[in-house]
Amino acid sequence: MEYEILSHVSETGIRAYGTSLNNAFANAARAMFSIITKVEKVETKQKKEIKLISSSPKELLVDFLNELLFYYETESMLFSDFKVRIESSTLVAEAKGEKYRPEKHPIKTQIKATTYYNLKVNSNEDNWVQVFFDV
Amino acid sequence: MVEIKKIADFTYEIPTSAAPGMRAPGIVFSDEALLEKAKGETVLKQVENVATLPGIVKASFAMPDIHLGYGFAVGGVAAFDVDSGVISPGGVGFDINCGVRVLKTNMKLVDIKEKLEELMHELSRSIPKGVGEKGKLRLSEKELREAVTKGVSWAVKKGYGSQEDIEFCEEEGRIEGANPDKVSSRAYQRGSSQLGTLGAGNHFVEVQEVVKFFDEEAADAFGLFVGQALVMIHTGSRGFGHQVASDYLKTMGSAPGKYGFSLPDRQLAAVPIDSDEGRDYYQAMACAMNYAWLNRHMITHYTRSSFEFIFRQSISDLGLDLLYDVAHNGAKFEEHVVDGKARKLSVHRKGATRSFGPAMGQIPKAYKDIGQPVMIPGDMGRASFILRGCDKSEEQAFSSTAHGAGRLLSRKGAKKQITGAEVRTNLNKKGIVVVAGHMPSLAEEAPLAYKDVHKVVDICQGANLSLKVAELRPWGVLKG
Structure with a gap:
C-alpha cells in the first residue's frame, strides 16, 4: 500500500508509506492529489523543480505539500509523479503533472492548507508519514 | 476521560x-x-490545550x-491580556474571517418561488466558485x-455597493492595524484572482x-417580516487568508521556546502579542480579515x-440591503470588563x-437598543437562525456565541452514509432547489453530517450567549 486516506470529524488526512523516507514523501504528495482529483488521470506533461530548507523532516513535509498546493492554486498545476530527495534539512524534489482541465480532472475536494495536527514522520524501522489538511 | 462538572444551566467546567x-x-x-x-472526541483536550496559553x-x-x-x-474562544498574553494563528484558523452575512429582500419567498430555480442558476453563473476558475476581478x-x-x-x-454596506458590517468592513508589508508575495499571488469567489467546502449562498419570530421587537428593528425572502452568504478570505495563516504558522514554529x-500542540503556534512575530502576524491577519469582508461584499454585488x-427590477425596489455581516474566525482587540475593571484583550474567536449587546456599542445605530444581529447557519435541509447579541454574553464568554450547527460526521463519514445525488433528491422533495458545482461535496455537507441547529441556538439562549429572534428555512442552495 502506497497510502491511505484518514478521516477526522472536520478534516481529512493521509498516511503514506515508502521503501524509504524519500519514497514516503513522494507517496504523500500523490495521496494529497488523490484527495483533490482523480490522480490517475493526471499525465506527466510538465515538470516543476522544488528545493526547500527547513528545521526538521516534519516541517519539510508541511512545506513540501504547501509548495505543491501553491502551484495548484496559482498555476492550475496538478501533479501525479514525484521524485524526492531529503538530505538533513534540505528537500529537493521533481514534481510532474499537467495543467488542470475541467473536463478531464474532476475536482473532488479543495484543500486549503497543510496542518501540523497529528503530524508524523517515521523513519526508524519502517518509513511512513502522516499529515492532515484543512479542507 | 476529561474531568468536567456542571456549574450552571448549560454550563460545564473543566477544572485547571x-x-x-x-x-x-x-x-x-x-x-x-x-x-x-x-x-468521546479529543475536542475537550483542545479546550484544555488553549487553557495552557500564557496570559x-x-x-x-x-x-x-x-x-x-x-x-x-472549532467553536473555541479565548481572550488574552495585551501585555502578558499571546496571539495564536491556531486560534484564528486558516480561513481568516470566514464569516456570514444576510441580505434582506423586499419580497416574500412565496412570490419568487416560481423563479427560484432560474434565480439559483443565475447566481451560480454570476458568482465564481473559484474551484478551477478565477474571479471576475484581476487586481x-x-x-x-x-x-x-x-x-x-x-x-x-x-x-460596488453603497455606504450602508459599510455601516452594517462588523468593524465597518475594515479592521484597524492592517499592514500590507507583512503579507507575503505568495498571498498576493493567490489572492489577486480570487476576490469575489465563493470557494468550496461548507461555503454557500x-x-x-x-x-x-421569537422576538418581534428585535425582528422589527432588524427589518424582518414573516415570509420574507433573505439571502445568506457564507465564505472567507480564500487563498489569501490560507497563505497568511500558513506563512505565520511556519515562522512561529520555533518562537515559543x-x-x-x-x-502542547505545534498547530497553536502562539507568540506574545507584544513581540515582533506577534505584531507582524496581527498586521497580516488584519489584511486577511479585510480581504474576507471585501470578498463577501463582492459576492453581494x-x-x-x-x-x-x-426579476427585471432595480435594487431600490428589490431591497437586498445588508442586515449585518459577522466574522467567525479572528483575533481582535476588544475592551471587556473583567472583575469590575475594563481591560484591553485580544479576543480569539475560532468558529x-x-x-455584542446594546451596552457594548460599536453596532449600527438602527440596532443600538437591540444588540447586533447574530446569524447562525444550520444545514441546507433544516433551518438557520437570526439571534441578537446580549449584554450578559460579555460576562459569559467575552460577548461570543455559536457560529453554526457544528459538524457531527466527518466528510468521509457523511459520504459513507449518503451520496450527493441522494442529498439533492431529499432536498428537492422538500422543495429546496440545489445547484452544486460538485456532487460529492454535496454529500459531505449533507444535513445528517451536522448537529441539529435548533439545539445549538437553544443552548445559546439558555446560556445567555445570544437571544433568538427569527427562524429561517432554506429554499435555494448554491454550493461551490
Whole structure:
C-alpha cells in the first residue's frame, strides 16, 4: 500500500508509506492529489523543480505539500509523479503533472492548507508519514 | 476521560487540575447529550490545550457547536491580556474571517418561488466558485495592497455597493492595524484572482424564508417580516487568508521556546502579542480579515445583479440591503470588563460569532437598543437562525456565541452514509432547489453530517450567549 486516506470529524488526512523516507514523501504528495482529483488521470506533461530548507523532516513535509498546493492554486498545476530527495534539512524534489482541465480532472475536494495536527514522520524501522489538511 | 462538572444551566467546567499546565479552567456551553458526544472526541483536550496559553483571561471557552479543529477547537474562544498574553494563528484558523452575512429582500419567498430555480442558476453563473476558475476581478499586487488596507470602503469607492454596506458590517468592513508589508508575495499571488469567489467546502449562498419570530421587537428593528425572502452568504478570505495563516504558522514554529514557554500542540503556534512575530502576524491577519469582508461584499454585488436580471427590477425596489455581516474566525482587540475593571484583550474567536449587546456599542445605530444581529447557519435541509447579541454574553464568554450547527460526521463519514445525488433528491422533495458545482461535496455537507441547529441556538439562549429572534428555512442552495 502506497497510502491511505484518514478521516477526522472536520478534516481529512493521509498516511503514506515508502521503501524509504524519500519514497514516503513522494507517496504523500500523490495521496494529497488523490484527495483533490482523480490522480490517475493526471499525465506527466510538465515538470516543476522544488528545493526547500527547513528545521526538521516534519516541517519539510508541511512545506513540501504547501509548495505543491501553491502551484495548484496559482498555476492550475496538478501533479501525479514525484521524485524526492531529503538530505538533513534540505528537500529537493521533481514534481510532474499537467495543467488542470475541467473536463478531464474532476475536482473532488479543495484543500486549503497543510496542518501540523497529528503530524508524523517515521523513519526508524519502517518509513511512513502522516499529515492532515484543512479542507 | 476529561474531568468536567456542571456549574450552571448549560454550563460545564473543566477544572485547571484536569491537565498539566492549565492556567485557567475550560468552560463548555452545552447540554448533556452534546457534551456526552464531545467527551468521546479529543475536542475537550483542545479546550484544555488553549487553557495552557500564557496570559489567558478567565477561561478557555467552548461554544455549543464545538467540534474538533486544528489548534483551537472549532467553536473555541479565548481572550488574552495585551501585555502578558499571546496571539495564536491556531486560534484564528486558516480561513481568516470566514464569516456570514444576510441580505434582506423586499419580497416574500412565496412570490419568487416560481423563479427560484432560474434565480439559483443565475447566481451560480454570476458568482465564481473559484474551484478551477478565477474571479471576475484581476487586481495587481499594488491594487490588492490598497484593497486589503481599506477594506469594504475600497470597493464602495470603486462603485460596488453603497455606504450602508459599510455601516452594517462588523468593524465597518475594515479592521484597524492592517499592514500590507507583512503579507507575503505568495498571498498576493493567490489572492489577486480570487476576490469575489465563493470557494468550496461548507461555503454557500442560500435563499431563505423567514418562517417564525421569537422576538418581534428585535425582528422589527432588524427589518424582518414573516415570509420574507433573505439571502445568506457564507465564505472567507480564500487563498489569501490560507497563505497568511500558513506563512505565520511556519515562522512561529520555533518562537515559543525563545519566549520561555512551550505549547502542547505545534498547530497553536502562539507568540506574545507584544513581540515582533506577534505584531507582524496581527498586521497580516488584519489584511486577511479585510480581504474576507471585501470578498463577501463582492459576492453581494453579484447577488444583487442576479436578482435585478431575473426579476427585471432595480435594487431600490428589490431591497437586498445588508442586515449585518459577522466574522467567525479572528483575533481582535476588544475592551471587556473583567472583575469590575475594563481591560484591553485580544479576543480569539475560532468558529464563533461576536455577540455584542446594546451596552457594548460599536453596532449600527438602527440596532443600538437591540444588540447586533447574530446569524447562525444550520444545514441546507433544516433551518438557520437570526439571534441578537446580549449584554450578559460579555460576562459569559467575552460577548461570543455559536457560529453554526457544528459538524457531527466527518466528510468521509457523511459520504459513507449518503451520496450527493441522494442529498439533492431529499432536498428537492422538500422543495429546496440545489445547484452544486460538485456532487460529492454535496454529500459531505449533507444535513445528517451536522448537529441539529435548533439545539445549538437553544443552548445559546439558555446560556445567555445570544437571544433568538427569527427562524429561517432554506429554499435555494448554491454550493461551490
